[in-house]
Amino acid sequence: MMFTFQMMFKLMETVKKEKNPEMSSSHFKTGRKKSSKQIGGAVRLSSQIEKLCNAANNMSQATSSLTLVMDPYGIPQAVKILDSMSKEVPEASPLYFFALRLLFNKDKRIMFLSINPKIRAL
Missing domain, CATH: 1.10.287 (Helix Hairpins)
Incomplete structure (x- = not known):
């Protein structure tokens, strides 16, 4: 109860x-x-x-x-990874803000952080 x-x-x-x-x-x-x-x-x-x-x-x-x-899949960690991809995803670009909106969803954030860094930008 x-x-x-x-x-x-x-x-x-x-x-x-x-x-x-x-x-x-x-x-x-x-x-x-x-x-x-x-x-x-x-x-x-x-x-x-x-x-x-x-x-x-x-x-x-x-x-x-x-x-x-303890959360390795938290929003701050995901944003740090996204920021480190400034060559592929320029900051303040429509793609950057689209990615930020996707990272609100925990499942999508976990997938983003789990995939191979070489193909992450694709």
Whole structure:
């Protein structure tokens, strides 16, 4: 089951309402206060959700920083190769900009970087 950030925020809002007895509609109807066990459980759940959000954020940041470093088929690498072909593909030419548009597609970029350099310009 995928746990999205939107679901986490909704759950956190629910927990905040449970932590604050003044905002609870059941408190107004019955006049009873929530037990300390219920409030303690809500605080613990809120803490766990916060830890989960932090972990997901850290994983996302770590993955994105690794992807930039480790991707041999990234756009910067492909543009460097294209720039090194200035004899065959002059910069600022229509062919150069056409090639740049093609390099947005990951499959085409991988193919471009994988083919033999001798025939790449063809």
